[in-house]
Amino acid sequence: DTGVSQxxxxxxxxxxxxxxxxxxxxSEHNRLYWYRQTLGQGPEFLTYFQNEAQLEKSRLLSDRFxxxxxxxxxxxxxxxxxxxxxxxxxxxxxxxxxGGTEAFFGQGTRLTVV
Amino acid sequence: AQSVTQLGSHVSVSEGxxxxxxCNYSSSVPPYLFWYVQYPNQGLQLLLKYxxxxxLVKGINGxxxxxxxxxxxxxxxxxxxxxxxxxxxxxxxxEHNFNKFYFGSGTKLNVxx
Numbered sequence: 001d002t003g004v005s006q007x008x009x010x011x012x013x014x015x016x017x018x019x020x021x022x023x024x025x026x027s028e029h030n031r032l033y034w035y036r037q038t039l040g041q042g043p044e045f046l047t048y049f050q051n052e053a054q055l056e057k058s059r060l061l062s063d064r065f066x067x068x069x070x071x072x073x074x075x076x077x078x079x080x081x082x083x084x085x086x087x088x089x090x091x092x093x094x095x096x097x098x099g100g101t102e103a104f105f106g107q108g109t110r111l112t113v114v
Numbered sequence: 115a116q117s118v119t120q121l122g123s124h125v126s127v128s129e130g131x132x133x134x135x136x137c138n139y140s141s142s143v144p145p146y147l148f149w150y151v152q153y154p155n156q157g158l159q160l161l162l163k164y165x166x167x168x169x170l171v172k173g174i175n176g177x178x179x180x181x182x183x184x185x186x187x188x189x190x191x192x193x194x195x196x197x198x199x200x201x202x203x204x205x206x207x208x209e210h211n212f213n214k215f216y217f218g219s220g221t222k223l224n225v226x227x
Contacts, residue, residue, distance in 0.1 A: 042217030105157035
């Protein structure tokens with residue numbers, strides 16, 4: 001299966017620690033998105049990349065959050081100095097961009113900050 | 115700005131009954147519309163999409179949705195519910211550049227035996 005892969009699936013961390021998540025998109029997809037989903041809510045847009053360029057960031061993405069996509073392949077999302085409010089499911093998705101329409105989602109990384 | 119409203123955070127139907135999940139959107143331009151399904155602790159799976167072709171769209175697992183511009187709606191239906199349909203359903207909208215997708219808050223579907 002060559003779908004979107006996210007690691008780890010679950011992460012428990014202490015408040016104040018840094019965490020990093022990885023997303024491997026579908027290989028031919030040039031767009032990559034990060035979303036955050038809290039309980040009882042729909043996914044909220046965080047940021048997206050067109051190849052290696054980060055083209056848009058949501059105001060939800062505070063200075064403690066940083067995302068990269070070196071070489072336009074996999075992407076990482078880092079959260080520094082985690083807070084309890086960061087506890088959520090972090091979803092990665094990829095798409096063909098203008099050559100396609102829908103986004104294909106990974107299974108997500110569930111972060112719990114204790 | 116685009117937005118999506120899903121009426122009814124929880125819907126309960128009996129097995130074999132009609133499923134109707136409501137979605138209304140707000141968009142300044144003709145949108146692309148999507149329905150996704152999410153099972154517990156899983157990512158989102160695409161059920162169907164509207165991309166300005168036929169207004170009645172058929173998707174996987176017997177689901178379909180109709181785009182009604184005059185009502186700014188894209189309701190999801192299935193004639194006969196199965197137990198396996200129990201999940202959370204999200205409606206989403208995107209502009210034609212697909213820079214981002216805006217999701218509704220979701221509707222949890224419960225199917226009673």
